[in-house]
Amino acid sequence: MTNFPLASLSHDMKTPLxxxxxxxxxxxxxxxxxxxxxxxxxxxxxxxxxxxxxxRSVLENFKPSVQYQEIDIGAMLRDTVEIYRRLHPDYTFVLLARKELPPVWGDGPALGRVLTNLLDNAVAYSQPTEIVIAADLQSDGIQLRVRDRGAGIAPEHLPSIFKPRFRASDTVPGSGMGLAIAQEIVHAHGGRIEVASTVGVGTVMRVILPQKTII
Structure with a gap:
């Protein structure tokens, strides 16, 4: 997994801190x-x-310390959503997930970064409103979705949103690294990340973890 050394570290430290x-x-x-x-x-x-x-990932010659293990996706979602409910009490975070999602084999902290990066974007690009986090088992694997009712992404910006340091708006603070980091992590797990967005309506980010990661 290629790392974005200091920019990645700076971006990802915000939510834990x-x-x-x-x-x-x-x-x-x-x-x-x-x-x-x-x-x-x-x-x-x-x-x-x-x-x-x-x-540690940055200090070790900028190589990520990937540690694959069995991950309870449902627990990861519940814990992360609870933190965001407390961090952003003006927003309504709705979690829609099967109670018994199968465990997956992957890097738990890295996949947690994917979820927090998607939630950070949903908060940054919307006014206090409802943000829906959903997860279910589909034919091609486990699908995670984060849906907001924010400003949406202009069609001309969609091809660039996963590029490092790309920012769709100069009025929203950020490094432009969140989606680039998320895509890198998802690809390292053999999955894919997709976006569907309508200006003035909102955005849906989809992460698909393939069947091979399911235990």
Whole structure:
């Protein structure tokens, strides 16, 4: 998997750092006997682990430390959506997924980066509204979808959205690396990523993980 060294690291660190800050603030306001303290500690630990792996990937001669393992896609979706609900309380995140999606063989943290990059884009390019995250098993593999009701992507920009540093709008902050990173990771798993968008209506991003990744 080819890496986008420092630009990739800078882009991908934003969400874990935001989650750590958010859950640390919640811990500070909790009573010592609050039953949610353990859950907050778990989220912080998981996000720190993500940061460590990202930094290690860059330090090791810019080679990613890919670690394939069995991944519970359903759990990954639920955990990520819960973090985004807390990070962006003005948005409504709707998760539509089969309760028993089959596990897949892949790089869990890397696939998590794909989902967070797609969600970051959905938030950045839409006003507070509903964002739908869906997952199901289809004939060609597991399909993940993120749908927003944002500004949409102009047809002339669609061929370029997966190019590193491409930005469809100068008014939206960002590095232009999110979709390039997501595509690279999905391709490394033998999958594909697709987009359907209508200006003024919104965008649907689809990630298809092939049958060969399903355990």
């Amino acid at each position: 935001s989650a750590i800050a958010l859950y640390n603030d919640r811990l500070r306001d909790m009573r010592p006997d609050d039953p949610e303290r353990d859950a907050c500690h778990t989220v912080i630990t998981e996000q720190v682990d993500r940061l460590v792996q990202m930094i």
